[in-house]
Amino acid sequence: MSQPAVSTTPSKNTAPSILEWLYKHGTLLAILAVITYFGITQDRFFTYENFSDILRSISIVTLVAIGITFSLIVDGFDLSVGSTVSLATIASAAALVLYRQEIFITLLVPLLLGIAVGLLNSLLIVKFKLPDLLATLATMYAINGVQLTYTKGFSIYNDMPLPDGGTAPGKFIPSFLFIGQGELFGIPFSVLLMLFVVMAAHLFLTYTKPGRLFYLTGENREAARLSGIPVNRYRTYAYVISGFFAALGGIVLASRIGTGQVSAGASLLMDSVAAAYIGFSVFGAGKPNVIGTLFGSILMGVLLNGLTMANVPYYAQDIIKGVILVGALALSHWQKK
Amino acid sequence: MNGLSMRGMEKSFGAVRVLDGVDFDVRPGEVHALLGMNGAGKSTLMNILAGAVPPDAGTITIDGTIYTFSSPLDAKRAGIGFVVQEIDTALFPGLPIYENVAADEFVHVKQRPIRSLRHEKERAAALLRRVGLSLPPTKLVRDCSLHEKQLIVLAKVLSSNARYIILDEPTAALSEAETRRLFAIITELKQQGVGFIYISHKLKEVQEIADRLTILRDGRVVYHGGARSLPLEDIVLHMTGTKRTAAAKQTRTYRSDIAFAARGMLIDKTGTTIDLYAHRGEIVGIAGLVGAGKTELAESLIAHRNTSGEWEMDGRRYVFSSPYEAIDAGLCLIPEERRKQGLFLPESVKTNLTVRLLSRLSRWQWISRAKEAAEADGLVRSLGVHPPSSTTVVRHLSGGNQQKVVIGKWLNTNARVFLFDEPTKGIDVHAKQEVFSIIRSLADEGKTVLYFSSEFQELLDICDTIYVMVDGRLLARLPAAELTYEQLVYYCSGGEIHEPASRFHNAIEKHGAVHS
Numbered sequence: 001m002s003q004p005a006v007s008t009t010p011s012k013n014t015a016p017s018i019l020e021w022l023y024k025h026g027t028l029l030a031i032l033a034v035i036t037y038f039g040i041t042q043d044r045f046f047t048y049e050n051f052s053d054i055l056r057s058i059s060i061v062t063l064v065a066i067g068i069t070f071s072l073i074v075d076g077f078d079l080s081v082g083s084t085v086s087l088a089t090i091a092s093a094a095a096l097v098l099y100r101q102e103i104f105i106t107l108l109v110p111l112l113l114g115i116a117v118g119l120l121n122s123l124l125i126v127k128f129k130l131p132d133l134l135a136t137l138a139t140m141y142a143i144n145g146v147q148l149t150y151t152k153g154f155s156i157y158n159d160m161p162l163p164d165g166g167t168a169p170g171k172f173i174p175s176f177l178f179i180g181q182g183e184l185f186g187i188p189f190s191v192l193l194m195l196f197v198v199m200a201a202h203l204f205l206t207y208t209k210p211g212r213l214f215y216l217t218g219e220n221r222e223a224a225r226l227s228g229i230p231v232n233r234y235r236t237y238a239y240v241i242s243g244f245f246a247a248l249g250g251i252v253l254a255s256r257i258g259t260g261q262v263s264a265g266a267s268l269l270m271d272s273v274a275a276a277y278i279g280f281s282v283f284g285a286g287k288p289n290v291i292g293t294l295f296g297s298i299l300m301g302v303l304l305n306g307l308t309m310a311n312v313p314y315y316a317q318d319i320i321k322g323v324i325l326v327g328a329l330a331l332s333h334w335q336k337k
Numbered sequence: 338m339n340g341l342s343m344r345g346m347e348k349s350f351g352a353v354r355v356l357d358g359v360d361f362d363v364r365p366g367e368v369h370a371l372l373g374m375n376g377a378g379k380s381t382l383m384n385i386l387a388g389a390v391p392p393d394a395g396t397i398t399i400d401g402t403i404y405t406f407s408s409p410l411d412a413k414r415a416g417i418g419f420v421v422q423e424i425d426t427a428l429f430p431g432l433p434i435y436e437n438v439a440a441d442e443f444v445h446v447k448q449r450p451i452r453s454l455r456h457e458k459e460r461a462a463a464l465l466r467r468v469g470l471s472l473p474p475t476k477l478v479r480d481c482s483l484h485e486k487q488l489i490v491l492a493k494v495l496s497s498n499a500r501y502i503i504l505d506e507p508t509a510a511l512s513e514a515e516t517r518r519l520f521a522i523i524t525e526l527k528q529q530g531v532g533f534i535y536i537s538h539k540l541k542e543v544q545e546i547a548d549r550l551t552i553l554r555d556g557r558v559v560y561h562g563g564a565r566s567l568p569l570e571d572i573v574l575h576m577t578g579t580k581r582t583a584a585a586k587q588t589r590t591y592r593s594d595i596a597f598a599a600r601g602m603l604i605d606k607t608g609t610t611i612d613l614y615a616h617r618g619e620i621v622g623i624a625g626l627v628g629a630g631k632t633e634l635a636e637s638l639i640a641h642r643n644t645s646g647e648w649e650m651d652g653r654r655y656v657f658s659s660p661y662e663a664i665d666a667g668l669c670l671i672p673e674e675r676r677k678q679g680l681f682l683p684e685s686v687k688t689n690l691t692v693r694l695l696s697r698l699s700r701w702q703w704i705s706r707a708k709e710a711a712e713a714d715g716l717v718r719s720l721g722v723h724p725p726s727s728t729t730v731v732r733h734l735s736g737g738n739q740q741k742v743v744i745g746k747w748l749n750t751n752a753r754v755f756l757f758d759e760p761t762k763g764i765d766v767h768a769k770q771e772v773f774s775i776i777r778s779l780a781d782e783g784k785t786v787l788y789f790s791s792e793f794q795e796l797l798d799i800c801d802t803i804y805v806m807v808d809g810r811l812l813a814r815l816p817a818a819e820l821t822y823e824q825l826v827y828y829c830s831g832g833e834i835h836e837p838a839s840r841f842h843n844a845i846e847k848h849g850a851v852h853s
Binding site: 207208209210212213215216219220222223224225226227228229230286287 | 639641659660661664665670672677678679680681682683684688692693695696699702703704706746
């Protein structure tokens with residue numbers, strides 16, 4: 001066998017390098033193009049209020065999408081994040097409004113529920129070896145059913161009437177509302193939270209030993225196992241982290257809208273999956289990564305905001321989301337080849 | 338003229354001449370064995386006969402008619418049946434037996450759109466009786482044993498009126514009793530006028546079932562004649578050709594204490610258990626034909642497969658249930674499927690080399706980039722990885738350099754027992770020598786090496802001691818210095834080990850006399 005020691009990449013032709021450049025920087029160009037387009041066509045686009053609004057909505061999508069990024073890194077998938085967001089929204093609202101809890105319990109309960117969903121998913125996928133898509137499809141439905149059953153389909157809000165004739169004892173307390181509506185140094189707190197989580201997750205995945213092992217587990221599970229990496233443990237962690245971040249997203253969502261709306265997280269699944277897949281290509285990473293995911297959700301957020309301003313109805317926006325996801329998938333697949 | 342004959346078959350792949358004027362014939366009602374080492378040209382010859390590969394030159398005559406096959410379907414129509422070694426590739430596991438038997442006709446023959454299920458079942462039942470299977474035709478193929486599946490394929494082949502049937506390593510995965518049953522059926526079908534081409538590495542069985550032999554070596558026929566008149570030793574000599582001069586081998590010494598032992602290791606494929614041991618600094622070969630169960634043994638030893646049994650390392654007993662535990666105790670496996678099992682292809686040489694060293698290279702879980710690069714560069718230098726850079730993506734390295742990386746990731750770890758599974762597969766001669774020198778220096782440092790291979794010459798070159806593995810069993814533990822290449826081939830092909838080795842040497846002398 002006489003192979004060249006290093007495969008030589010074709011450098012004479014300039015066409016592939018332009019394609020490569022586009023692949024690496026396409027997401028950034030797309031974000032700039034979308035901002036420019038809506039900036040020109042919509043008067044109210046370039047306002048402080050609008051940008052703050054875009055950033056707030058991005059912050060929730062990014063939190064959820066980081067969870068998905070973790071499941072993608074270990075070569076898994078988590079469809080249940082949307083339902084987990086809904087569950088966490090309802091749980092925090094119920095803790096505040098129905099049980100008059102203070103901030104600590106209000107945060108703890110949804111996060112524990114998110115972790116429990118992650119453990120359930122990893123039980124099905126890692127232990128019982130069910131296909132990840134189907135297992136999380138099932139948990140997605142089941143969890144959605146749980147939050148609907150608990151609320152009997154009604155949202156939870158301040159001073160809501162109770163079946164026994166009275167009104168709800170508690171209300172959304174200011175410290176909780178601060179998470180989604182408050183500002184620090186003129187920046188929305190949820191945006192700061194998002195930036196903190198993005199930085200922490202990025203540093204963790206890029207520079208630490210467990211972060212490295214997450215990636216290796218996903219890249220070649222058998223080689224990882226034969227290298228002595230406890231792959232099932234890392235896959236379990238990934239689903240638990242995914243559930244945790246979905247729950248965190250749910251808390252921010254509840255705080256931002258100030259009610260516990262049923263099925264509030266349903267639309268977040270698609271947005272965050274698209275964000276994570278768009279992230280594959282950012283700066284030519286070619287693999288799931290947190291910084292890419294952030295840019296992916298910025299693209300989604302800016303686009304959806306502009307479309308709403310341009311009076312594109314929300315159901316028609318789904319068409320555009322679908323097209324973007326197909327594009328991102330095609331791009332990541334093309335790059336693999 | 339009755340019978341199948343191939344005359345002057347020639348085939349080259351690129352510059353490599355695989356078949357160089359091979360003549361081969363089969364009479365109705367005989368078993369004709371086709372023998373040769375790996376690469377002798379057996380598979381190519383049979384692929385030509387089965388219509389899968391077009392020959393460069395030569396004619397195929399079957400019962401008086403000259404054929405030119407342009408597809409496997411042509412060969413099938415001419416009466417050639419092929420029972421492949423990987424039997425599962427020829428069957429639909431989720432369908433019942435009768436549908437499998439009828440599948441070929443169903444696909445190839447224009448039929449009335451409505452099938453008569455009753456007719457198909459009856460026909461399948463009749464064919465199953467012919468191959469001696471008493472199974473209900475409605476049984477699902479995936480519920481059948483390997484032996485049954487093989488006979489189902491044979492029935493399927495008979496259903497298309499095959500008169501000449503190729504059996505490729507039919508007994509490779511069969512038990513002794515199943516082999517007996519298969520031979521009884523072959524004998525039965527022989528009497529009905531079916532001609533068999535029998536390919537096998539198990540020479541003992543060949544002698545028992547075959548009427549005639551053709552032995553190929555380097556694309557030429559080197560022996561052709563009756564099967565029973567030729568002693569096993571001579572068959573081996575014909576297959577291996579001129580006696581190879583063993584490379585000048587320096588005698589290695591190793592310590593007398595047992596560093597590694599495994600007892601009652603279950604090989605799930607064959608259902609056998611294995612005991613083995615190795616001394617500190619010893620290079621122990623596990624020699625066996627492809628399919629003898631070497632990879633299964635290696636993966637059981639690292640606890641990658643479900644197995645039973647216990648391990649002993651440096652006097653301590655262990656029971657491992659995952660590679661994580663085995664590796665922690667000081668075992669490591671350099672797996673056969675390098676790209677699939679050994680490497681993280683999209684990652685750099687550095688990342689691949691430091692997988693096992695991250696704990697040492699990090700503080701509070703934070704990997705020190707500088708330490709990591711220094712460690713990887715040191716390994717790249719000492720392994721001689723080309724290009725000499727730790728940032729190359731592993732996917733872009735050649736096979737030999739990839740193998741160095743797979744080995745390199747264990748060098749600076751606590752690994753004390755190295756399992757090498759076919760480590761020279763697909764790498765060039767130069768890289769092979771480099772891999773050998775790494776293995777030797779590991780052993781010289783006092784590490785214990787188990788070397789699993791079907792490359793018998795390499796085993797003799799590198800190993801101190803060789804276990805002979807046949808059908809999932811270790812038959813003997815022999816000092817490599819006292820073994821010849823022919824003997825090792827002979828033992829691994831099922832030859833008796835416990836008779837005095839001198840008889841084999843006599844045979845060599847006798848053989849030499851015949852030809853001088």
